[in-house]
Amino acid sequence: MIEKQTGMLEDIDAIIFDMDGTLIDSMWVWEAVDQDFYKKYHLEEPPEGFYEKMEGMSFTETAQLFLDSFPTLTQSPEGIKTEWTKMAFQKYTTEVSLKQGVRGFLEEQKGRGVKLGIATSNGTELVEAVLKALDIEKYFDSIHTSCEVERGKPAPDIYLLVAGELGIEPCRCLVFEDVPMGILAGKNAGMRTCAVDDLSSRIQDEKKRSMADYYIHNYDEIRSNI
Numbered sequence: 195m196i197e198k199q200t201g202m203l204e205d206i207d208a209i210i211f212d213m214d215g216t217l218i219d220s221m222w223v224w225e226a227v228d229q230d231f232y233k234k235y236h237l238e239e240p241p242e243g244f245y246e247k248m249e250g251m252s253f254t255e256t257a258q259l260f261l262d263s264f265p266t267l268t269q270s271p272e273g274i275k276t277e278w279t280k281m282a283f284q285k286y287t288t289e290v291s292l293k294q295g296v297r298g299f300l301e302e303q304k305g306r307g308v309k310l311g312i313a314t315s316n317g318t319e320l321v322e323a324v325l326k327a328l329d330i331e332k333y334f335d336s337i338h339t340s341c342e343v344e345r346g347k348p349a350p351d352i353y354l355l356v357a358g359e360l361g362i363e364p365c366r367c368l369v370f371e372d373v374p375m376g377i378l379a380g381k382n383a384g385m386r387t388c389a390v391d392d393l394s395s396r397i398q399d400e401k402k403r404s405m406a407d408y409y410i411h412n413y414d415e416i417r418s419n420i
Contacts, residue, residue, distance in 0.1 A: 202388060202408050202416065208362035209303055210353055210385070213314035215372035218324060220290045221394035227281045237264050250347030250375030252340030253278075253317040279319050286320050287327040293390070295413030300333040302417065311336040311356040313369075315346055315376075336360050348375045350383035357383070374398055377405045 257271035325331035336359040343351035369380030380387040389406035
């Protein structure tokens with residue numbers, strides 16, 4: 195029997211997580227990858243607003259944004275994605291860690307019979323590698339990336355895809371996200387949302403708090419009923 199929950203988890207049959215900055219502490223990897231990529235191809239730092247524009251995009255959409263923004267790049271989107279994956283792979287499999295309280299929270303919700311999914315903007319190879327390295331792939335009933343749908347976040351496509359595979363109505367899903375465009379994607383899908391604190395998006399905290407239904411600094415806060 196599923197234990198009755200109150201507050202955030204009340205009337206929730208599925209929880210869908212973004213991955214980077216939400217389940218795992220990994221956004222620092224991409225800051226390093228970007229700097230190495232700019233240096234390798236002798237690119238100037240992008241203009242103000244570039245990263246805000248990128249927020250929520252799928253891995254494929256992000257690669258295309260780089261091609262559109264830096265005319266000297268001659269690769270295909272797939273070529274850039276492959277290069278980024280190679281640049282990030284070792285860090286994802288040896289240095290990236292879970293956010294505080296994640297494992298215990300996943301175990302508790304799995305034990306309650308709640309369906310668990312991942313809806314990420316990252317690439318499939320890195321997703322599979324880091325979930326295996328951290329030994330958490332076993333908890334999830336559905337894992338998809340935004341490259342599998344027509345539109346990345348803030349469109350609801352990826353969240354609706356995961357909810358559909360889980361067989362749960364959107365109104366009974368709870369989304370965990372670390373950035374405003376991801377929160378908006380969950381909202382656009384008709385789901386409840388919880389913003390997760392992350393260093394890389396802390397400058398957007400006020401916006402995150404205003405958009406999401408809930409806000410946590412870490413997953414132990416949920417388990418402690420804070």
